[in-house]
Amino acid sequence: MKPRFLWLAPWLALACASCSDSAGTKDNTGDAGPGGTPDAGHDWSVFSSGTELRVAVPESGRAYVRLDPPAVVQVPGDPKASSDWDIALEQYDVYTNSGASGSAHGSAFGPIDAPSYSAATLPQVPLLFTDKAGGAFVKWYAYDGDAHVLYSRYHVAGIQDGARRWKVQVLGYYGERDGAPVSALYKIRYAELFADHVGDTVEASTLDGTAGGPAADPSKPSECIDLGTGTRTMLTPAAASASNAWHLCFRRDAIGGNGGLGGPRGVTSIDFDDAAIAGEALAQVRVRNADSEKARFDAINWASFEGKTLRGDRVISAFGETWADRNARTPAYAAWVATSAGGEKKYFIGFTSFENATAASPGTVALRIKPFKE
Structure with missing residues (x-):
C-alpha cells in the first residue's frame, strides 16, 4: 500500500486499564460521556x-x-x-x-x-x-509525499512584540545558489500594522535556513530577521535562544518566534488561517502562489488581532x-x-x-x- 500523507503541516502516572479489542468512546455532549462511536463515517x-x-x-x-x-x-x-x-x-x-x-x-x-x-x-x-519549540508557523506548509516538495499554505501569521504588530506570509521555501536549486532559502512578505493604517509591504528573499544541510547541525547558524528594522542575523540555535535581536528565525522547515521557548523577547504569534487546515487538500495548496494569495495578506489589519489569543513558542x-x-x-x-x-x-x-x-x-x-x- 502506498501511503498518502495528510500533513496538517508540516504535534501516560497511570495504568493500562485493559488491553482488549473493544474501546469505548466519548459522547460529545457535556463535560464527559460514557462512550459512543468516533466519527462513524470512517472505517x-x-x-x-x-x-x-x-x-x-x-x-x-x-x-x-x-x-x-x-x-x-x-x-x-x-x-x-x-x-x-x-x-x-x-x-x-x-x-x-x-x-x-x-x-x-x-x-x-x-x-x-x-x-x-x-x-x-x-x-x-x-x-x-524531533520535538521542538514552535508557534504560529508550525503548519506553514503542506507536504507532497510523492514529489518530496513543501508547498506554502500562504497562511497569514500575526506577530506581536509589545505594542507593535506585523503580518507575515511565507512566499517560498526554495531558492537558488550558484545556479543550483537549494531548499530552505525562504522568501516572505510582511508589513507593520497600525491602528489607523497598514505600513508598506516588505519582501525579504533568500532568508538562509539551510543550517549547513538537512541534518541541521546545531553548531551551524541560520538566519533570523528583525521585522522592525529589517536587520538579518545568522545565529546558532543556542545564540538565538539568548538574543533579543530578532523576531523570526528560519531553520530548515521550521520558523521560530522569539518568545516563550523560542527566545527572550516576548514575541507572540497566531496563524489567522489555522481553522482552515483541516479542510485544505494538497491539491488546493499546490496551486496557490504569491499573486493569488495577496488578497489574503491584504485582508489582515490591526483589528484582526482583537479577541484573538496569541502565544509564544511552545513544545511542538x-x-x-x-x-x-x-x-x-x-x-x-x-x-x-x-x-x-x-x-x-x-x-x-x-x-x-x-x-x-x-x-x-x-x-x-x-x-x-x-x-x-x-
Whole structure:
C-alpha cells in the first residue's frame, strides 16, 4: 500500500486499564460521556491489528508510555533525563522523547492516512521529527509525499512584540545558489500594522535556513530577521535562544518566534488561517502562489488581532494538534509513525477512542501500537 500523507503541516502516572479489542468512546455532549462511536463515517477497523493500550491522561501532569512492549510506565527522577519512555500524553498534547521534550532519540511523523496503519511494511516517510519549540508557523506548509516538495499554505501569521504588530506570509521555501536549486532559502512578505493604517509591504528573499544541510547541525547558524528594522542575523540555535535581536528565525522547515521557548523577547504569534487546515487538500495548496494569495495578506489589519489569543513558542511534536479534535473530544482518523527512545525501532500508532473526556483532558485514550516489519 502506498501511503498518502495528510500533513496538517508540516504535534501516560497511570495504568493500562485493559488491553482488549473493544474501546469505548466519548459522547460529545457535556463535560464527559460514557462512550459512543468516533466519527462513524470512517472505517475504524483499520486499527484492528497490533496491541491496544488504554491510557488514563490526567488533567495535570503527564502519562508516559513505552511502545515495546506497549505499557504505561512510571518514570522515576527527571523524565527529561530518562530513556525509559517513548511518548508522553499531557492533556491534549502528545510528545516524543526527543529534543525539547526529552534527552533520548525519539521522533515521529504524521499524520498519514489511517488505512496505512494496516500496511505490512514501513511506508516511505520524508523525515522523522524531533520535538521542538514552535508557534504560529508550525503548519506553514503542506507536504507532497510523492514529489518530496513543501508547498506554502500562504497562511497569514500575526506577530506581536509589545505594542507593535506585523503580518507575515511565507512566499517560498526554495531558492537558488550558484545556479543550483537549494531548499530552505525562504522568501516572505510582511508589513507593520497600525491602528489607523497598514505600513508598506516588505519582501525579504533568500532568508538562509539551510543550517549547513538537512541534518541541521546545531553548531551551524541560520538566519533570523528583525521585522522592525529589517536587520538579518545568522545565529546558532543556542545564540538565538539568548538574543533579543530578532523576531523570526528560519531553520530548515521550521520558523521560530522569539518568545516563550523560542527566545527572550516576548514575541507572540497566531496563524489567522489555522481553522482552515483541516479542510485544505494538497491539491488546493499546490496551486496557490504569491499573486493569488495577496488578497489574503491584504485582508489582515490591526483589528484582526482583537479577541484573538496569541502565544509564544511552545513544545511542538509531529502529533501537534492534529491527533485530536479538542472541541469534539474525539481522536483523528489518522496514523503516525513513531520511534523508540533509542531511535532504532519504528512503530505505527493510531488513536481509536477517548473515554470521559473533558475540556482539559481526553480522559482514557485507547491507542493501537504496531511495530514495523522492515
